[in-house]
Amino acid sequence: MRIDQNQIEDNNKKGLTQHKENFDFLANSLSKNGINAEEIVAKLSNFQVAIPSWALGAGGTRFGRFSYGGEPSTLEEKIGDIGVIHSLTQTAGAISLHIPWDIPKDYNAIKELASSHDIVFDAVNSNTFQDQQNAKESYKYGSLSNVSKAVRDQAIQHNNEVVAIGEKLGSKSITVWLADGSCFPGQQNFQTALQNTQDSLKEIHNDLPSDWKMFIEYKPYEPNFYSTVIQDWGTSFLLANECGEKAFSLVDLGHHLPNTNIEQIVSTLMMKGKLGGFHFNDSKYGDDDITVGSIKPYALFLIFNELVYGMENNKNNPDLAWMIDASHNVKDPLEDLMQSLEAIQEAYAKALLVDQKLLKAAQLDNDVVKCQEIIQNAYRTDVRPLIQQARLAVGGALNPIETYRMLDVRGNLIQKRGENIIATGL
Numbered sequence: 001m002r003i004d005q006n007q008i009e010d011n012n013k014k015g016l017t018q019h020k021e022n023f024d025f026l027a028n029s030l031s032k033n034g035i036n037a038e039e040i041v042a043k044l045s046n047f048q049v050a051i052p053s054w055a056l057g058a059g060g061t062r063f064g065r066f067s068y069g070g071e072p073s074t075l076e077e078k079i080g081d082i083g084v085i086h087s088l089t090q091t092a093g094a095i096s097l098h099i100p101w102d103i104p105k106d107y108n109a110i111k112e113l114a115s116s117h118d119i120v121f122d123a124v125n126s127n128t129f130q131d132q133q134n135a136k137e138s139y140k141y142g143s144l145s146n147v148s149k150a151v152r153d154q155a156i157q158h159n160n161e162v163v164a165i166g167e168k169l170g171s172k173s174i175t176v177w178l179a180d181g182s183c184f185p186g187q188q189n190f191q192t193a194l195q196n197t198q199d200s201l202k203e204i205h206n207d208l209p210s211d212w213k214m215f216i217e218y219k220p221y222e223p224n225f226y227s228t229v230i231q232d233w234g235t236s237f238l239l240a241n242e243c244g245e246k247a248f249s250l251v252d253l254g255h256h257l258p259n260t261n262i263e264q265i266v267s268t269l270m271m272k273g274k275l276g277g278f279h280f281n282d283s284k285y286g287d288d289d290i291t292v293g294s295i296k297p298y299a300l301f302l303i304f305n306e307l308v309y310g311m312e313n314n315k316n317n318p319d320l321a322w323m324i325d326a327s328h329n330v331k332d333p334l335e336d337l338m339q340s341l342e343a344i345q346e347a348y349a350k351a352l353l354v355d356q357k358l359l360k361a362a363q364l365d366n367d368v369v370k371c372q373e374i375i376q377n378a379y380r381t382d383v384r385p386l387i388q389q390a391r392l393a394v395g396g397a398l399n400p401i402e403t404y405r406m407l408d409v410r411g412n413l414i415q416k417r418g419e420n421i422i423a424t425g426l
């Protein structure tokens, strides 16, 4: 289903007068503090977050999966769904493919389809955490870290193939997330596993096209429950350094033990020019992959505060690859993704309001109370009119979810695709 620009404009009409009042009021009060609202709006309009091809169907848990009516069953339909989100929000102009879940059949047709929705191909993701049909070797005991050279070679080869697929689509980066690790003490020699992983990643890195990047994602546990080879940012950073200049760390918000100070990790990686990408989601306990900003919006804001600082001060980092890595059991996946996009924009907008000069001065004075006031004043500002203004400026909906429901997008998708389709993916 394609949403027509006129439909969006029609739906916007009824809220425009109120919006204008809200925006003018906010812009005016921000200007008293020397903040130019239009500059922030322009930054928000330009901000694009990739949608992973595996987030468009209902997710599940190991206990069950409840499909959502009208789920996309082909890559074409997934791109169509992202097209819907992008027309409404104007912030989802990229797709990230997981291979082999979503290998295009006809590359030119897929590229044309994506560009007709104004969507580009972001990082491609390799998968060596599942055995593929007819594969010679099994990843049961690891992939890039495996004690068997034959298994490692197969996994390296898979990553090379993923890069080749990405090249045909215009992607410029590969994300490697490994499930490798061990379930019981003594099962694995830590040093051998790390050394093998390092050597394998180096091979992948050295075969990358010259304008490509490799993102190394870390995660403390799951599916292995005693040890994970790339368990934390330090290990990822170490490996990225060993591999070379095309390698970077990737932070997935759900891949930390409870209460980890993620904003500090972001800051360190940016200072060292080694932050490559970001996977957004939220969680309470583990890698819950729930809607961005639904549990810890203040933490998300603090992370964005470091990102904004880093983007200003650490030009040694590449342009960051932003992606939502979440999937859902109980919500309409498209509505859920729009909620995530809104939360990301909100945290970004609030971080842009932090008066960095004033904060630095307060830090130099050791004025702890003032530091907190500066940070929390920004956080407590209702920035929604800025986000709406940013969407309106580029043809998006004033209220994406409301418009989505008004147009009965889900009803249309169910009519076309049926009630009991299951999307490819986990």
Ligand code: RM4
Residues within 6 Å of the ligand: 098, 125, 177, 217, 219, 252, 279, 287, 325, 426
């Ligand atoms: C992992 C990790 C990866 C994602 C897979 C599906 O936990 O977050 O980024 O590709 O899940």
Ligand code: MN
Residues within 6 Å of the ligand: 177, 217, 252, 279, 325
């Ligand atoms: Mn991830």
Ligand code: MN
Residues within 6 Å of the ligand: 252, 254, 255, 287, 325
């Ligand atoms: Mn994850």
